[in-house]
Amino acid sequence: MMIGINGVLQMGQLTQRERIMRYAQDRYGTEPEYLWKKYPNYAIFRHPASKKWFAAIMDIPRRCLELAGDELVDVMDVKCGPVLVGSLLAQDGYFPAYHMSKSSWISILLDDTVPDEEIYPLLELSYDSVAPKRKRT
Numbered sequence: 001m002m003i004g005i006n007g008v009l010q011m012g013q014l015t016q017r018e019r020i021m022r023y024a025q026d027r028y029g030t031e032p033e034y035l036w037k038k039y040p041n042y043a044i045f046r047h048p049a050s051k052k053w054f055a056a057i058m059d060i061p062r063r064c065l066e067l068a069g070d071e072l073v074d075v076m077d078v079k080c081g082p083v084l085v086g087s088l089l090a091q092d093g094y095f096p097a098y099h100m101s102k103s104s105w106i107s108i109l110l111d112d113t114v115p116d117e118e119i120y121p122l123l124e125l126s127y128d129s130v131a132p133k134r135k136r137t
Helices: 016-030 083-089 115-131
Strands: 042-047 051-061 073-080 095-096 105-109
Touching: 016 042, 016 051, 016 073, 016 115, 051 115, 073 115, 083 105, 105 115
Parallel strands: none
Antiparallel strands: 042 051, 051 073, 073 105, 095 105
16 A cells, blocks of 8 residues: 555555455445455455345455466455346456356456446445345335
8 A cells, every 4th residue: 555645545556456445445334354264365345234245355366267377366256137247257357256156246357457437336236236125115
C-alpha cells in the first residue's frame, strides 16, 4: 500500500485484489473473514443481514484455472445467474467458479484483465442475490 503526499492513500498503487476488497468493505460495511488456517489469503465477505457469502477472494495456482504455470493468481468468486455465467465465460478474465457451484457462481481473475468498473456491478448483483427476501404484505 502506497501513501502519497499528505498521507493520502494512492489507490492506483494497490493491487486489484486490494482495491476490490477495500471497495467491498466501504460499500457494504463488511469485513473480510479468513476462515481457513491452511489458506490464510482466502477471504470471504458475508451479507450482514443474511450472513451468506457474496464474495470469496483467493489466491490459487494458475493451473486451477487451466492457465499455464503454477504461480498463484488472485481470483474473486461472485454469485450470478446461469445466463450471465454463460455470457461472462466468453470474455477474458472470467472462469468457471473455483470451488463453488459453476452454474450460479463465476471466478474473476484479479490481475486487471477485467476493469474494476466491470467488477463492481457483479459484486452488487452477488450482494443483492444473498440478501434476505422481503416478505410480501
